[in-house]
Amino acid sequence: MPSAFTPHNTNPSSQHPQAWDRASTVKLLVLDVDGVLTNGQVLIGENGKESFKAFDIQDGFGIKLLEKIGIPTAIITGRSSKMVLARCEELGIKHVHMGVENKAVALENILQSLGLKPADCAVIGDDWPDFQMMKSAGLKVCPAQGHDAVKAIAHFVTTRSGGCGAVREVCDLILKAQNRYEELLTQARA
Numbered sequence: 765m766p767s768a769f770t771p772h773n774t775n776p777s778s779q780h781p782q783a784w785d786r787a788s789t790v791k792l793l794v795l796d797v798d799g800v801l802t803n804g805q806v807l808i809g810e811n812g813k814e815s816f817k818a819f820d821i822q823d824g825f826g827i828k829l830l831e832k833i834g835i836p837t838a839i840i841t842g843r844s845s846k847m848v849l850a851r852c853e854e855l856g857i858k859h860v861h862m863g864v865e866n867k868a869v870a871l872e873n874i875l876q877s878l879g880l881k882p883a884d885c886a887v888i889g890d891d892w893p894d895f896q897m898m899k900s901a902g903l904k905v906c907p908a909q910g911h912d913a914v915k916a917i918a919h920f921v922t923t924r925s926g927g928c929g930a931v932r933e934v935c936d937l938i939l940k941a942q943n944r945y946e947e948l949l950t951q952a953r954a
Contacts, residue, residue, distance in 0.1 A: 776949055783920035786903040787934075787941035792878060792885040794804045794871060794897065795931065797848050799890035800907060803927035817847040820927055826935025833944050836878070842893055868896035886944040888934060889914055890926055893950050905934050 785889055798804050802817050809815035827837045838859035841936065852860045859877075861870040875882060882900035889898050890910035898904045898917065906918040907930035915921050920937070922930040938947035 769921065776913040783903065783937065784941050786919055787886065787938045790886045790903055790938050790942075791880055792874070793827070793835060793837045793934070793938070794874070794885050794901070795837060795839055796867075796891075796894050797839060797845070797888045798843060799910065799926040799930060800840075800849075800888050801851070801927060803892065803925065804813070817845065817851075817941060818927060819851050820929050820932065822929050823927075823931035823935075824851070824855050826932035827857070829939060829948055830935050831856060832941070832948070833942070836937065838871075838874045840864055840867045840874075840897055842867070864895065867894065868899065871897045886934060886938065888931065 795801055797817075798806065801819055802824060807816045830837060836859065837855070837857050837858055838849065838861070840861045841848065842864055843862065848862060849860065859874045861874070864870045871882070871885075871887070875885070883902040885901050886903035886905060887894070887898045887901035888905040888907065889895070890907050891914060892911065894914060895917070898914070903920065905920045905922065906914045907922050907924065907926040909925040910918075910921070917947045920934070922933045924930045924933050936945060939948065
């Protein structure tokens, strides 16, 4: 681990020693939506349809930072939502798979299109439907509020909850492990 590393909100080298090495080789970030990019609540309006989803602005900026260094993000979610699609368009996320029953198949399609292997990706999931896409991921991540069974297979459990900065925490980990964090921080301060 580089001596210049200073933990942001967690110390992966002491709490999750395998996370640092695994994050250093990530070439793709794959996200579930509900419970990862959002807090997992589903707000149903009077019309009986989902009304709102809240996204964390820092998560979005972390995704943009990864994109800046050539690491794309993909979304694989079991639900379909115009709000998710709008957020993905805003962030420039090109690989969006919604209404997916078998997340492993969707991940395999994305990996094939990018010429990557499962070991090249970090996958953030929070509940049982995410097991299959997490199974062979190089870096398996679970947000703080995620289900205990998912935490048990994770290489890294964030200190923040889904929809409250968990994705940004992982983005920062990847940037630091790949020695790009300080460079981007210096550019932002200039």
